[in-house]
Amino acid sequence: MRKIIAILVLASCLAACGMINTLVDGYKHSQAVASDLEQVTGLKPGVGFNWHNGRLVSVTVTFPKLYDAKPLRELADAVRASVRKQFQQTPEDIELGFSLGATAPDTSAQTERPLRQAALAP
Template structure:
């Protein structure tokens, strides 16, 4: 009961300050940017945004693969144009990343500690 009483004013404050609306708007913008980038570059992606003290600090676009027949400069310019078209505020940084699977035949390896480090634990 006490938790409910404590959380109720917090919920009212969030609704009152527009925090929920900002979150909804950011999610909608993120999805719109992702859809347009997929059309422009024919590659699935994930778009996330970070705010710091009310200012848009960075937008991160993570592609699931490197877009075919596109160089990094072209990817950057297209991503930058799509982000600018959907956001009224320019981010301080645009981060472009690629989530790639391991190369074929490349095995995951564990790093072994040198024998001297293992002897200290003995």
């Protein structure tokens, strides 16, 4: 009975090694993509990824604010090239996003002045 339990534990550990290696390698690849894009843009994006059965399904790149220095198409090309280079395969989908925050960067909350009511004289 102990041999069977030991074999099951060993088998489950070996099966989990592939998942752990994928997770660790994916994290390294995502950090490399973030570093590449930080050098290109000056902004460090968040990079997420989704693997399914050893296949790279999607990569999500989210910048902390809007990037205005280059046209969006050039930024998308830089993201695509970095993802392909660092992950060493082309994902099915690459999602590019920007965090807009609660308010626009150059605006502040403004309150309206209270309306004055005309007083009627008795």
